[in-house]
Amino acid sequence: MQGVDRLDQICARFSLADGHSFKRWHKKLGLALIDVARANAYLTRKLAVNMSKERDPHRAFVTELISELLSGKWKEAPSERQMFYTDTSSGEDVPEQASPSSTVWIAGGNGDTRNTGSPQKCCSAVASKHFYTDMNRKRRKCVVCRWEGRYATEVTDVGVLHNVCLCQSVHVSNKPYTCPQTTWTCWEKYHRFYLPNKLFSSTGKVRTSSPLCKLKREQQEHNGNANDTDTGDTVVSSRRTAVRAIAL
Secondary structure, eight states: OHHHHHHHHHHHTTOSSTTOOOSSHHHHHHHHHHHHHHHHHHHHHHHHSOOTTOSSHHHHHHHHHHHHHHHTGGGGSOOHHHHHHOOGGGOOOOOOOOOTTSOEEETTOOSOOTTOSSOOOEEEEEEGGGTSOGGGGGGGSOHHHHHTTSOOOSOOEEETTTTEEEOOOBOOOOOTTSOOOSSOBHHHHIIIIITTTTOBOTTSOBOTTSHHHHHHHHHHHHHHHHHHHHHHHHHHHHHHHHHHHHHO
16 A cells, blocks of 8 residues: 555646546546656656755656657657667667757766766757747846846747756857857857856846856946046036136
8 A cells, every 4th residue: 555655646746637627537547647657757767866866856857857858859769679679788889869959958968978877967948939928028038148238039948957048149248257158159158157157046047146246246336436437527527617618
């Protein structure tokens, strides 16, 4: 009974069958079978991979599963026939091909992921218009464009792992608190520069305690003081001109 109760608890969380009602019973049964398959996949993943470092391993597994379904990465998974007939003793790696239809960023990857001991997290890019409707168009704006002080475009992709909207355009910025690379897109700047420097939080908001944010604040204060000085000099010179005109 303990195993059955535990399976029911896992199936009840993020359940498809409990959240939908149909007049035809076989549709609800189909969703219940999907819940059972998802629970079995999660339990198998826990046996194969150490997920103790995850704060919520079940949620992390479901998020990764959704990102792979949306990005089409599930098409690259080996079939049961290929896994059955693969000779593991030969040491030959199964050739894998990256998906050309989606942008994928691997957390902590160095370009060679064939000899990794455990699967790595992938941040897949999905069109933001599929996530946010026209009523929430402001949430589609690129967070990197907004940070670097230019017009934030709404034609962006959502990074499923980090839940942020990023564009695939190349923009050059010479400000000291922005990315110095001139050939990177906003997607690459976020994952390869701003994310390692801890500028953005897990929800996509700017950390006010980050060094880049402090540098931007100092730059704005310096520019503000310079503008105030120029304005004061202009007012004094105009007053002197007025006094001279009256004296004449």
